[in-house]
Amino acid sequence: MSKSLLTLTPVETAACCSPLLREPLSLDQAERVVPLLKALADPVRLRLVSIVAASEGGEACVCDLNDAFDISQPTISHHLKVLHEAGLLDRSKRGVWVYYAVRREVLADVAALIGGSA
Amino acid sequence: MSKSLLTLTPVETAACCSPLLREPLSLDQAERVVPLLKALADPVRLRLVSIVAASEGGEACVCDLNDAFDISQPTISHHLKVLHEAGLLDRSKRGVWVYYAVRREVLADVAALIGGSA
DNA sequence: GATCAATATTGACAGATGTCGATGTCTGCT
DNA sequence: AGCAGACATCGACATCTGTCAATATTGATC
Incomplete structure (x- = not known):
């Protein structure tokens, strides 16, 4: 885990599986992870993440x-904003164009949390 | 992956990381995964999964x-239904009581999809 | 079979969410 | 300066979602 969605003690780190499955999540912990899951829990956004990740570079x-979907440009822009604000996508402006990149560590954190090595 | 949220070809299986990050998700694939993410993308439900998984047996x-939350019994029942219908929780009735259990393979599938070995 | 306790279902309601068209804000170009 | 293209923001709208109180259902017990 890069920045750690959960704070792990040594004991916990050594145990069998992901935190989610090992011990009850606190309200705090849940509320830190849920925004990320919410951001991913939309077909358009999930595909956006996938397309960005699979792109050259x-x-x-x-x-x-925009070209990859049948929905309006403002809607794409909105979804990108959601993903960016959730911390899943990096944003960089170069000239007139804006590029998004997937923050793989964050995605890995989420994955580690919910499924770990179940 | 147990029942496979995604159908993988040998080539894909051999590659670097999770399907989500490796190649654009199709609409079909996205719509198969999103219900699971939606089910998890709620603080109460995420904690429910966690509490169930961490319970004895x-x-x-x-x-x-019900005792673990400050929300009404019907609401808990509703959330459990959502998790059950998403395929994340197994349901078994014993006498007057109903027991729920986490389907860890499903959770592992989701984790493998979004974060794989990123 | 009447009653009680454990869950589920229903109906209602406020708030969140996805979508759009219209418009705004940059940036590069002529 | 003015224009055109890329992207974001705004305002509106319909739909979805989380929550509750009230009620129904089911199983055990007297």
Whole structure:
């Protein structure tokens, strides 16, 4: 875990499986993870993440993303904002274009939390 | 992956990381995974899963779950239904009591999909 | 079979969410 | 300066979602 969604004690780290499955999540912990899951829990956003991740150089221009869907440009922009604000996508402006890149560590953290090595 | 949220070809299986990060998710694939993420993307439900998983014998009675939250019994029942229908919780009735158990393979599938070995 | 306790279902309601069209804000170009 | 293209923001709308109180259902017990 890079920045750690959960704070782990040595004992916990050594145990069998992911924190989610090992011990009851506190309200605090849950509320730290849920925004990330919410951000991913939409077909358009999940595909956006996937398309960005699978793009050359690990990043994609918004213009390309718009073409990949049948929904309006403002809606794509909105979804990208949600993903960015959740911390799942990095944003960098180069000239007129805006590029998004997947923060894989964050995604890995979420994965480790919910499924770990179950 | 137990029942496979995604169908993988040998080539894909051999690659670097999770399907989500390796190649664009199809609409079909996204719509198969999203219900699971939606089910997890709620603080109460995420904690329910966690509490059930961490319980003795890997299962928990609804009565215990009710006590663990400050929300009404019908609401807990509703959340358990959502988790059950998403395929994340198994349900078994014994006498007057209903027990829920986490389907860890499903959780592992989701984790493998979104974070794999990123 | 009457009653009680454990869950589920129903109906209602406020608030969140996905979508759009219209418009705003940059940036590069002529 | 002015224009055109890329992206974001705004305002509106319909739908979805979490929650509750009230009620129904089911199983055990007297």
